[in-house]
Amino acid sequence: MITQKRRFLYQPNPLSSIICWSWTLAVFFIGVIIWLEITHFQWITLACFVMFAFISWSEIHFRKISIEDGTLVVGRIINPKWLVADLDEITNVQTNKYQLGFVAQGKIYSFILPSNSVIEISSLIAEAQNKRRN
Template identity: 55%
Template sequence: MIPQKRSFLYQPDMLNSIIYWSWVVALFFIGLTFWLEVTHFQWITLMFFIAFAFFTWCGIFFRKISINDQNIVVSTILNPQGSQININEISNVKSSKRKISFVFNNKKHEYLLPSNSIIEILSLIK
């Protein structure tokens, strides 16, 4: 029994993280290119910088793993309410210094987290 709800920020597996953050950084460089091409700040440059800031914020704060009672709720950018994973149905839990992976419903889930979050999640799962 977990006494309180715990939340952890995560990033998806390495390949998906690289793809997502490459597109986000591309928005910044497109805005910077527009700004330097026309030699003064325009509204299109502002829109690219706002889009960069928005997608950076979404990429960091919408990805959460919440553990409460006997469920793990994994929230993503496209599904902020998250998908429910029952702790008892998790199998094949593996962890390394920055990554945790497990199998749920014959699907492998991999997440990149800080090392102290991995230690805490492992203690709550087992």
């Protein structure tokens, strides 16, 4: 069992990521369109670029998977404890190079993570399940 809190940054499943980042890029393109229509830089263009930077930062920073004391906590942008599950209750763990999928509380979850995070989370889940069996 791990004794320290581990945090991982993630993106939601591929389809949700594409939709979310498309809306984020729409804010950026609205700023560019306003800038090119007016032909010189205005405060509204700056506001669109600042809003784009803030939304991008929050989409990266607030999506976290935390593992501490045998509990997996997945936080979204608005809901920091969206999913709380014990590691030994997670089943059907599927991994690809950059994707982690599992079933928890009767629902299927899929996340995009760096490859080293996928390896570490899947090994922590496997370790917790092995301890439960023994």
